[in-house]
Amino acid sequence: MPRRSVRAFAATVAATALLLAGCSSEDSGTRSFTADNGTFEIPAQPERIVAIGRAVPSLPTTDAPLVGVVEYSEMVGITEEQEKTYEDLQKVGSGAELDYEKIASLEPDVIISGIPLRNFTKVDEDRLQSIAPTLSLGPLTPYEWKDLGEQQTDAAGVSGIFDDQKAEYEDRAAEIREEYKDKIDGVNFAAVEQADQGANGFTRQYTGGWITNIPEDVGLNFPGEGADTENNGATFTEALSSEKIPDLRDVDAIMYRAEADGSPVAGLEELLSQSAFQNLPAVEEGRILAVNGLWAETYAGALICLDSLEEALKNLPN
Structure with a gap:
């Protein structure tokens, strides 16, 4: 069964389990929850959560009761108060490199993992399960942050906040x-990104990519398909040499990641300054969208991205 079908089946099983639990779940204070790695009994309302992997962006922005987190960057949409709370939390590692003793010392009642599925095997799951029920809710693709955020915040008991953010996002989009x-x-849009660290050229992203999935909810179209052997043959991204810049002559507009002040993110300057890029019809006509927050993995962050995208569309020549 394909992984996405497994996930959908698991969600159905989890929902059924909750219905069957009924009053007994409320009386015991626990409920059944199905994740990618099985079905577990977890607190109906957790009080001490450790978040690892990509569970970190969604849980701090919904004020989940966290006691420990991994180091994480690019948390778009986090408030100053939430950022301070995050900074004060115990750090238990980075990526799949975890400090198991520290996690145990925090006495969590549930561990929520957003470590991508292809990397979850690097974790000592048995050791984590010996500490607390550990739920594997990691993505296979960039756009899965929406479904996984819903599951992660449900497990954390803060789905109400998540649902409010989701509704606001959908209305704004x-x-x-x-x-x-x-x-x-x-209009055919192209999304360009800096090359991977140490590589030459640039990266182009298509439907369902890291920086295209939010604009797609607004209706932007990113035609084409890649085959990135560094990302398990993903069709949403493609690493290209600088010699491929002229291939962008056929697109109507070009989008890239920008800081809050509109300047390109670090690493893009080399691509944007090349004469081959400057001579593209879309660039000469000013059909450029510099968008902040494209890397968002939460609805709170995606709302910031929508504000920036709206401003870019406003200034896009007809």
Whole structure:
């Protein structure tokens, strides 16, 4: 059974388990929860959570009762208060490199993992399970942060906050789509990113990519398909040499990641300054979208991205 089908089946099983539990779940204070690595009894309302991997972006932005987290960057949308709370939390590692003794010392009642599925095997799961029920809810693809965020916050008992953010995001995306449909419909966009560290050239992202999945909710179209052997043959991204820059001559507009002030993120300057890039029709016509927050993995962060995207569409020539 394909992984996405397994995940959908698991979610159905989990929902059924919750229904069957009924009053007994409430009386015992626990409930059944199905993750990618099995079904577990977890607290109905956890009080001490350790978040690892990509569970970190979603849980701090929904004020989950965290006692420990891994080091994480690019947490778009986190408030100053939430950032301070995050900074004060015990750090239990980075990526799949975990400090198991520290995790145990925090006495969590549940551990929520967002470590990507291909890397979860690097974790000593048996040791984690001996500390507390450990739920594997890690992504296979960039856009799965939406479904996984819903599951992670459900497990943490803060789904109400998540649902509010999701509803606000969907309303904003629909508003922008309607307001700027004349600039979106029938337009072919290209999303470019800096090359991987140490590599030459650039990266282009297509449908479902790290920086395209939020704009797609507004209606932007990123045609094409890649085959990145460094990312398990993913079709949403492609590493290209600088000689491929002229291939962007056929697109109508080009999008890239920007800081809050509109300047390109570090690493993009070399691509953007090349004469081959400057001579592209889209660039010469000013059909460029510099968007902040494209790397967001939470609805709180995605709302910031939508604000920036709306401003970019507003300034996009007809």
